[in-house]
Amino acid sequence: MDSNSNSAPESKNEQTDTPSPGPVRSEDRAILPEPKRAYSEGNKEPNVNPLPNIRPIEWFQLLANCVLAVIGIFVLCVYWGQLKEMRMATKAAIGAAQAARDTADSAKETMRLNERAWITYGMVNNQLLDNQPIETPVQIGNTGKTPASKVTGDIVSELLTRGQSPAFIYATGHPRSHLRQSTILPNQQIHMNVAVLKKGKARPELVPYTSGIRKRLESGELFIVVYGTLTYSDIFGVSHWLHFCSFGGPHIGSNGPQKCNEYNQVDSNQ
Structure with a gap:
């Protein structure tokens, strides 16, 4: 009897000491185990190495x-x-x-x-004689230091009335004097007389200096103009050209045609 009575309470105590499982909380459902940390001797704090293990x-x-x-x-x-x-x-x-x-x-x-060679032109004053051709002496010279070769050109002498300008035409049918010189040496001059020729003639015909022409020249109604164009080569093989125009008469002075002055030009070939 006693043994049975003693054993019963013990079993009862065992039942009461063991807690019964209660409701599981949500925060306890997924708890991960903490990682193992390395501890150095004499130091309870974890020894965390911030750098990777590099050899x-x-x-x-x-x-x-x-x-x-x-x-x-x-x-x-x-x-x-x-x-x-x-x-x-x-x-x-x-x-x-x-x-x-x-x-x-x-x-x-x-x-x-x-x-290089430099070809120049000059007009020389001349005393005209009655019933003789109206000729004007001109000079073609070389003022350069070397010869000029293949000198060619055309020169025209005309009687123009006051206010008239030369046409500067050298084509066939217009009377003109032709110059052809193989070489002109330095300081050499070529002299030639350029006569006034009648226009519209098959063959060149000279215009004589009549009393009527003399009176018109003396009154200033007429004047003589000489113009031309020349080409030549220097010793360097460069071609050059020269345009010239001049006029004269008893009362013409420097009041000649403006186009005559503008026609005086030379090339700039090097």
Whole structure:
């Protein structure tokens, strides 16, 4: 009896001491286990290494790559500076070469201007005689330092009325005097008389100096004009040309046609 009575309460206590499972809370349902932390001796705090576990050889390779990168950047900067200096030097060399070329060309042009042939024209006053051809002496000379070759040209002498301008026509059918000279030496002059010719004639006919023409010249109603064109070559093989026009008469003075003055021109060939 006693044994049974003692055993019963013990079983009852065992039942009451064991807690019965209650309702499971949501915050307790998914609790992950904490990671294991390494503890150093004598230190209860976890020993967390912020850097990955890199071997010494890898550190050496990383350092070598950094050094090579710095060297590469330095070399690139040096090459860039050299390239910039080379470009500047090339530009300066090109400029110097162009300046030297311009200087040489200028010296060459100056030498040619000083040494080339220069053909000139001059009109000489002449005393006209009654019933004689109306002729005007002209001079074609070379004032340059070297000979002029292949000198050719046409020269016209006309009687024009006051206010009239020359036509400067050298085509067939217009009377003119022709000049052809193989060579004119420096300081040499070619003299020729250019006569007034009748227009509209198949063969050249001279115009005589009559009393009627003399009176019209003396009154200023008429004047004599001489104009022409010449071409020639210098010793450098350069072709040149010359246009000239002059006029004369007892009362013409410098009041000749403006077109005559404008016709006096020379080339600028080098």
